Amino acid sequence: MNRKALSLCASLLSLIAINSAGAQTARKVTLEASIPFEFVVGNRAFPAGHYVFELATGSPKGTDQSAVLIVRGHERRYFAAVATGVTTDENAHVQPKVMFVRSGDRMLLSKVWRQGDHAGLTLRTAPGVTEEQESEVFTLDAQAVTGGV
Numbered sequence: 791m792n793r794k795a796l797s798l799c800a801s802l803l804s805l806i807a808i809n810s811a812g813a814q815t816a817r818k819v820t821l822e823a824s825i826p827f828e829f830v831v832g833n834r835a836f837p838a839g840h841y842v843f844e845l846a847t848g849s850p851k852g853t854d855q856s857a858v859l860i861v862r863g864h865e866r867r868y869f870a871a872v873a874t875g876v877t878t879d880e881n882a883h884v885q886p887k888v889m890f891v892r893s894g895d896r897m898l899l900s901k902v903w904r905q906g907d908h909a910g911l912t913l914r915t916a917p918g919v920t921e922e923q924e925s926e927v928f929t930l931d932a933q934a935v936t937g938g939v
Contacts (some may be wrong), residue, residue: 819845823932840864877912889938
């Protein structure tokens, strides 16, 4: 394993350990969405299909700096767990959403928003890719799942 990958794994494990006490008492936050195109989470490609997005550390607060997101295919053949940042929006989101940005010919998962929250998860995307490129941002509605999957 190269140094960068090892550092990312260590960061992810420490985030999980630090947040495990709070996450165990927090209600599991799970969203589902049908994604009509191939997309990338971290360094893993996912084909078009139905996916579950689990906010493993619970619903983020505006004061949080990091969280953990688990993405898995509905049939559980595809899986990724990634460390994320937390971003805020001045308006609470009416509907759960997943956002993607285009980088060349790839679609990258960039944000996950829970319904009614001002804070959401933000994922690192390719260098130079920004949300300001409005024609390159794709937002899909998601569906909240009670009790998780």
